[in-house]
Amino acid sequence: MLGEILENVRERSPLIQNITNYVTANDCANITLACGASPTMSDGEEEAEEMGRLCDGLNINMGTLHPRSVKAMLLAGKSAAGFGRPIVLDPVGAGASTYRRETAEELLREIPFTAIRGNISEIKTISGGRNSSKGVDADAADAVTEENLEKTIALARDFSGRTGAVIAISGAVDIVTDTKNTYIIRNGHPVMAKITGCGCMLSSLTAAYLAANPDRKLEAVAAAVITMGLCGEKAYEKMAEENSGNAGCRNHLIDEVYKLTGRELERGAKYELR
Ligand SMILES: Nc1ncnc2c1ncn2[C@@H]1O[C@H](COP(=O)(O)OP(=O)(O)O)[C@@H](O)[C@H]1O
Numbered sequence: 001m002l003g004e005i006l007e008n009v010r011e012r013s014p015l016i017q018n019i020t021n022y023v024t025a026n027d028c029a030n031i032t033l034a035c036g037a038s039p040t041m042s043d044g045e046e047e048a049e050e051m052g053r054l055c056d057g058l059n060i061n062m063g064t065l066h067p068r069s070v071k072a073m074l075l076a077g078k079s080a081a082g083f084g085r086p087i088v089l090d091p092v093g094a095g096a097s098t099y100r101r102e103t104a105e106e107l108l109r110e111i112p113f114t115a116i117r118g119n120i121s122e123i124k125t126i127s128g129g130r131n132s133s134k135g136v137d138a139d140a141a142d143a144v145t146e147e148n149l150e151k152t153i154a155l156a157r158d159f160s161g162r163t164g165a166v167i168a169i170s171g172a173v174d175i176v177t178d179t180k181n182t183y184i185i186r187n188g189h190p191v192m193a194k195i196t197g198c199g200c201m202l203s204s205l206t207a208a209y210l211a212a213n214p215d216r217k218l219e220a221v222a223a224a225v226i227t228m229g230l231c232g233e234k235a236y237e238k239m240a241e242e243n244s245g246n247a248g249c250r251n252h253l254i255d256e257v258y259k260l261t262g263r264e265l266e267r268g269a270k271y272e273l274r
């Protein structure tokens with residue numbers, strides 16, 4: 001089932017429009033190609049509406065916000081929604097500034113997101129109006145632990161109910177949930193927190209998996225999260241073998257997504273479904 005989701009991406013090769021940040025845009029484009037989809041990365045407001053129509057899926061990433069990109073996000077989001085395309089929100093650093101917080105609120109008001117993927121600090125911020133964050137990375141004080149797991153699942157389910165979106169909280173433990181069913185995923189490696197763009201790349205993958213599997217939203221998001229974690233594990237092994245650093249690991253990560261088969265995804269998945 002999870003393997004079939006990846007195979008559908010390869011077979012259907014959806015076009016994914018990313019309105020994203022300039023820090024990790026190239027990695028997002030490459031990981032989109034690696035999973036079998038096709039990326040566009042344009043953020044001009046002049047073509048946003050057309051791109052929203054043309055694409056099979058849209059990924060909106062708040063990493064390096066400015067008024068022009070926000071306009072493009074709103075235009076593309078409304079256009080894509082009108083054509084029934086899946087739309088992903090990555091609320092990068094949502095709690096870091098008033099501008100980010102208010103933009104996240106506006107995007108959530110105006111666009112019917114299919115999935116929202118962020119680290120725990122970002123999801124806490126946009127689900128509850130909390131005002132703190134450690135820049136674009138999760139604050140260690142927010143970390144999901146065995147002790148607060150149930151509470152975090154409840155928060156994510158509640159947020160899913162209020163937005164209609166599948167919620168994916170990433171970190172050492174990943175939570176993917178709608179209002180009823182929850183995947184608790186334990187793939188991944190701590191080195192992934194040392195590679196900028198792991199979250200952004202995961203959001204691009206999520207849009208691709210959703211676009212190729214529109215009727216299996218929860219499973220599609222879970223498969224994207226498991227793909228990222230599993231390929232992070234494989235990339236770490238390569239990094240350790242060659243004694244390289246985080247940049248080498250980043251390249252291996254994209255390569256591992258390129259090579260991953262549906263069968264390997266199913267065999268390597270570490271999750272519990274509740
Ligand atoms: N400590 C960790 N252990 C295992 N996997 C991790 C860890 N931290 C992050 N990841 C993985 O890295 C990817 C990006 O997650 P995260 O770092 O939370 O996003 P962001 O980069 O947006 O803050 C996810 O696939 C997640 O599972």
Ligand SMILES: Cc1ncsc1CCOP(=O)(O)O
Pocket residue numbers: 021023024062063064092136195196197198199200201
């Ligand atoms: C460092 C940084 N600053 C603005 S966007 C960005 C990239 C964040 O990427 P990720 O959340 O995937 O680590």
Ligand SMILES: [Mg+2]
Pocket residue numbers: 092093118119136199200
């Ligand atoms: Mg991020």
